[in-house]
Amino acid sequence: MSTQSSRSGIQPPTAFYGGKSKSHLPPNQITCTPPLPKPYNQPKAPAPPAPPPLPTYYSSTSKSPFKPSSPSALRHANPYSSTTSTSFPRAVTPTLDSSVDESLVSHHDFSISSASSSSPLILAGEGHHHYNQETDLSSSAExxxxxxxxxxxIEEERDKLLEELEIERALHAKTKEEHxxxxxxxxxxxxxxxxxxxxEAVAQHSTDLDERERAIQEKYDKRLKEQGKTSQERQRELSKQLNSLRDAEKALNQxxxxxxxxxxxxxxxxxxxxxxxERSNHDxxxxxxxLSMCEADLESREEQFYDPMYS
Incomplete structure (x- = not known):
């Protein structure tokens, strides 16, 4: 048994040993391991799914959720958590915001007892025995x-955590008001x-813009002067090219x-x-x-020439 089970005052079920603990059996029967009943004499089931997430609490003054930081306090008194002994029948784990479903628990416990009561338990030196129904009922009650x-x-832990949360919220509201x-x-x-x-930033930005505008204006004035000097020379070159193109156009027209x-x-x-x-084709x-008429005439004459009737 684990430490948590011993703290909760929970004892292991003794129905599988005829209502007695294994340590109370005679010495000649301790070394003999009895065969498991039918439901337990099956291959191991797959690992159980991950535990559900921790429940969320809501205070009456605020709608912000609160979740416990550690599940160790919630598992402390739960004999069916993953840290307890596996000799217990697996039951429904109670949550903070719902009550225990007794129908599921009784169905789970009694399904084990009913399935196992029909199977004989063979112990060395004692023969065939049936399960004691009263012992199964007491185990289910336990x-x-x-x-x-x-x-x-778990409800006590929840109430304590809610009280601490209310105190923290009051301190938070006070600190928020002071701030x-x-x-x-x-x-x-x-x-x-x-x-x-x-x-200050706007004034500095305006000064920078004025300086940039002045520099740009000076730059473009200088470029316009340079372009004015070269524009006349470029115009002369363009007129020469135009005259040459006109001469070429006249030559092309001729x-x-x-x-x-x-x-x-x-x-x-x-x-x-x-x-x-066309005339030659007609001719x-x-x-x-x-020619075709001459050929036809020639053929008819040849036939008359070789025909004995005309000879």
Missing amino acids: SLESLTIGREV TMALVEVSSELRDLAIKQVM RLHEEKFVTMKHMKQSIKLTVQL NALLRER
Whole structure:
């Protein structure tokens, strides 16, 4: 048994040893391990899921949640937590904001006793025995009583934590009021100082802008003077380029006129050639017709020449 179970006054269930502790068995039976009943003679179940998160409390004066910082105080009187012995049947762990569901506890405990009462327990030298139903009932009652005790301890811890929380909230409200008064006293001085700093920054920024504007104006005036000197030279160069472009345009127009004349001449020649080609095609067609007629006449004459009727 663990230390917490011994503090809570919880004793291990003795139903599996015929109503007696294993240390009270005869010496010839202590070394013999009795077979487990049917529900416990199965492969190990997977590890239980993670415990639920700690409950949240709300005070009557404030709606800010409060959670206990450490679950050790809540587990102190809970005989079914992960730190207690595993010889107890696993029951529903009570929470701070809900009462114990006795139907689940009784169903869990009595399901074990009912399932195990139908299985024989074999002990060396004593033969077959059945579970004592009264011992199972007393074990279930002890489990329910331990759950009730754990719930009472948890409720006491909750009340104590809520009282401490109310005290801390009162101190916090008092400190907040003191800080507010101090800030009201200092706010006027800080406001004047902030206004002064802002005005100085604005004046300095205006001076910087004026200096930058003056420098930019001087720079662009200088560039305009330099561009004015070079603009006349650039204009002369552009006029020369324009004259050369006009001369080139005249030459291109003259050449275009000549090429147009040559193109018209070629077009007239192509028209003449096209007419001649059409005439030659027509003549060729007539010649083909005459040729086909001559071939037909020649074939008919050959047939008459070789036909004995005409011989």
